[in-house]
Amino acid sequence: MNVAQTRSRFPWQTVLLMGGAGISHFAKPDLYDPMVPRWLPGRPRAWTYASGAVELACAALLCAPRTRRAGAWLTVAVLVGVYPANIQAALDGGIPGAKPPFDSAVAAWVRLPMQVPMIREAIKVARTA
DSSP states (O other), rough: OOHHHHHHOOOHHHHHHHHHHHHHHHHHHHHHHGSTTTTSOOHOOOHHHHHHHHHHHHHHHHTTTTHHHHHHHHHHOOOOOOHHHHHHHHHOOOOOOOOOTTTTTHHHHHHHHHHHHHHHHHHHHHHHO
């Protein structure tokens, strides 16, 4: 595989999505803490930081061809795993502290089906890595 083929297959969108999400969990944890489902044990902040760290790990793994498949499957697992937090945000009527319109119930409910194409893209990356 030449450099051009490698660049064309590089999963930029998925890396940026996971890396950006991971960074934001550390930069703005107050946005994520309320989304942590109440039935999870421990403090929400611990879950916020843990999910941010895993999202950063996904982005890092996706960058190297040798670890891309594992990173893509981990991304699928993370996107499925954080889905309950997105459901919690929708049930709570939005994300407190987020800037409008992202703080609204409508935005929280619209976000739920948007997770599906992100999961599909990560599966595609895994299968082609």
